[in-house]
Amino acid sequence: MSAATNSQILGVDQLTMRFGGILAVQELSFAAERGKITALIGPNGAGKTTVFNCITGFYKPSGGSIRLTHENGGHFAIERLKDFRIAKQAKIARTFQNIRLFPGMTTLENLMVAQHNMLMRASGFTFLGLIGVPSYRSAEQDAIDLATHWLKRVGLLDRADDAAGNLAYGDQRRLEIARAMCTGPALLCLDEPAAGLNARESAALSELLLSIRAEGTSILLIEHDMSVVMEISDHIVVMDHGVKIAEGSPREVRDDPKVIAAYLGADEEEAMAVMESGS
Amino acid sequence: MTAISTETSHISRTSGIPFILKKAFLSACVALVLFSLMIGIRTEAGPDGQLTFWTRFGDLASIVGAVFGGSILIELLRQWIGPSGAEKLVPPAVQKGISLAGSFLGPALLVFTLLVPVIFYNQRYILDLAILVLTYVMLGWGLNVVVGLAGLLDLGYVAFYAVGAYSYALLATNFGWSFWVCLPLAGMLAACWGVMLGFPVLRLRGDYLAIVTLAFGEIIRLVIINWQDLTGGPNGVSGIPRPTLFGIPLDNSDDGLAAKLGIEYSPTHRIVFLFYLILALALLTNWVTIRLRRLPIGRAWEALREDEVACRALGINTTTTKLTAFATGAMFGGFAGAFFATRQGFISPESFTFQESALVLAIVVLGGMGSQLGVALAALTMIGGFELFRGLETYRMLVFGMAMVLIMIWRPRGIIGHRAPTVYLTKSQAISSDLVKEGHG
Incomplete structure (x- = not known):
């Protein structure tokens, strides 16, 4: 577990997060495989989003380590990186539980902002871009092409010039995923991407995530919608009260009595959902 | 849920004479409190340095009356124009003309x-x-x-x-x-x-x-x-x-x-x-x-x-x-x-x-x-x-x-409130000021 092999993209080891007297996450260890979809599930308040915020640099963990390994062997100690460097260098992209787009900018602009670091270098840190060198213009065209590609993938090409704040809720969710993908991530972290989507939209989302995985991006997922989790996950980590209670393939997790107990104890409806999606 | 609540508040806002009178009365009360000291009483240093004062209740009454009447007038105007406010005052053709002239x-x-x-x-x-x-x-x-x-x-x-x-x-x-x-x-x-x-x-x-x-x-x-x-x-x-x-x-x-x-x-x-x-x-x-x-x-x-x-x-x-x-x-x-x-x-x-x-x-x-x-x-x-x-x-x-x-x-968001996009695929559309954030540092 501790020694990261190259097939493992993310290794979380003994992660602990304390807020004052509250222990939100306690010595959590798990690993995410490269090119796979790993899901993090658990009842409300289990500490999933806290783990997420530690991995994406929004919290500094109180203890433990988070290791990210690129395919080329690049190795990052996430808990020691500054937040924006985690996205820039370690190539972890994330979405948010409550959507965080740039509502006053167009859909296309949202995706252009995501390619900021590439474009900054191409524009010679603004100085070359200011005088309009051709190399910057071609880089900008490449960025527009990549954005167009992702707009097609999420079905928002005809909304490219509309303000992101004007999109429907489901469209905003997909745009946020497209924006994260435009950063060219090695690991994509999705915080409840199916929240508030209808059945058809959830199915489309599953398809999108599977196609992203097929292209080699690893995905770490927090999700309440069990139909999505059970359908697309390769590996599931179940948390409750800040500790890991189970881990394994969707089938193993589904049948685990501890998982059922945790869900039953916390929320009857969700436990039913877990069991139903199994049958 | 929020849509329903704004709907009902709208109905209550446009409802009849008692509402208008109540609003005008409240405005008049505020005016009375504000102006009773500013206009109602005037103080001045007397010839021997002592403070003299006299009252101007007539002026005060006329100011409060003006506020009362003005409030009724404004509320009537607002109901006559309609709920969407000033936007409706300008017909779309004129607005189009203004935006054309604007370019x-x-x-x-x-x-x-x-x-x-x-x-x-x-x-x-x-x-x-x-x-x-x-x-x-x-x-x-x-x-x-x-x-x-x-x-x-x-x-x-x-x-x-x-x-x-x-x-x-x-x-x-x-x-x-x-x-x-x-x-x-x-x-x-x-x-x-x-x-x-x-x-x-x-x-x-x-x-x-x-x-x-x-x-x-x-x-x-x-x-x-x-x-x-x-x-x-x-x-x-x-x-x-x-x-x-x-x-x-x-x-x-x-x-x-x-x-x-x-x-x-x-x-x-x-x-x-x-x-x-x-x-x-x-x-x-x-x-x-x-x-x-x-x-x-x-x-x-x-x-x-x-x-x-x-x-x-x-x-x-x-x-x-x-x-x-x-x-x-x-x-x-x-x-x-x-x-x-x-x-x-x-x-x-x-x-x-x-x-x-x-x-x-x-x-x-x-x-x-x-x-x-x-x-x-x-x-x-x-x-x-x-x-x-x-x-x-x-x-x-x-x-x-x-x-x-x-x-x-x-124009609560300034003379030109909308935002022009910096890049576009097919058509540059101005973004309404409602969506653009003001930033918070």
Whole structure:
């Protein structure tokens, strides 16, 4: 577990997060495989989003380590990186539980902002871009092409010039995923991407995530919608009260009595959902 | 749920006479409380130094009555116009016409500005006023980078104006360097101060940021007042050299421009030169800002205004992004300051009070944060309009303040509130001001 092999993209080891007297996450260890979809599930308040915020640099963990390994062997100690460097260098992209787009900018602009670091270098840190060198213009065209590609993938090409704040809720969710993908991530972290989507939209989302995985991006997922989790996950980590209670393939997790107990104890409806999606 | 609740509140708002009377009564009560001391009782020092007072209940009653009647009138008008308010007053055809005219307004305004010295050649007052307006246009455009694009509320912008002015004044008087050498130096020094201000305020947002920038503006002014050896303290710096046309002075001497061209000397030459100088500087500011908006740094500024957390999640270094916004805005402020110094020939700390910061910020807010044309129009309104009301004498401030309030009611997000996208695939659509965030530091 501790020694990261190259097939493992993310290794979380003994992660602990304390807020004052509250222990939100306690010595959590798990690993995410490269090119796979790993899901993090658990009842409300289990500490999933806290783990997420530690991995994406929004919290500094109180203890433990988070290791990210690129395919080329690049190795990052996430808990020691500054937040924006985690996205820039370690190539972890994330979405948010409550959507965080740039509502006053167009859909296309949202995706252009995501390619900021590439474009900054191409524009010679603004100085070359200011005088309009051709190399910057071609880089900008490449960025527009990549954005167009992702707009097609999420079905928002005809909304490219509309303000992101004007999109429907489901469209905003997909745009946020497209924006994260435009950063060219090695690991994509999705915080409840199916929240508030209808059945058809959830199915489309599953398809999108599977196609992203097929292209080699690893995905770490927090999700309440069990139909999505059970359908697309390769590996599931179940948390409750800040500790890991189970881990394994969707089938193993589904049948685990501890998982059922945790869900039953916390929320009857969700436990039913877990069991139903199994049958 | 929220839709339903607004629906019901709407019905209750438009419901009948009891509501209108109740509202009018409440307004009258507030007026009574406010004016009972201000108008109802008048105090004055008597002949022996004692306090005498007399009451003016008649005036008070008429004021309260006016408020009561006015409130009824306003509510009736509002119900007659309908719930959507002022928007409905203007028919769509007229609105379309206005937006069409709006697209020609910028170029038309520019051509007119270029011709101002030709049209008003003999009217020194108008030329001076035009130079003043252009100075504020430039300051507005500079501050627009910080406030309008990056969404960082800066109440101490005058500090950079002062740094620019004193940089030029001191370099020119002490070392005899020419304006054209000092101008970039003044800009660079101001930009350095912008970064220095930026560092301590990086973690601050909103009101706290505003307070610290306000303090920074005051610090610069107090340092200038108290560092007598360098700045001359309250006496200021005088005898600042006038700008030259690349080495050719614009004066009455033998090697002056007029003598070289073989035309009769007129002091207006210098004014016209200053006019085109500030116009060129302002247009440079505008050009650079428009370019920057379309570059990744400009998009990062706007993204920062929209959502800072999302920016960090996308790998944008928010620290350097904020600092470059401060530095860029400060640099333009520095250029404007250098121009101010060379135009006046004399500067003192009195020119760099908080009043100036507030005025420039008002121009940016009134113009519509982020809009270049809006800021230019607002500067024209604020500075030119203020002069327009000069004939009203005592009531000048009152009328001016009323005009500001009316504009802000009519256009809560500034004269030009919508935002133009920086890049588009098929069609550039203006983004409604409702969606664009104001930023919170």
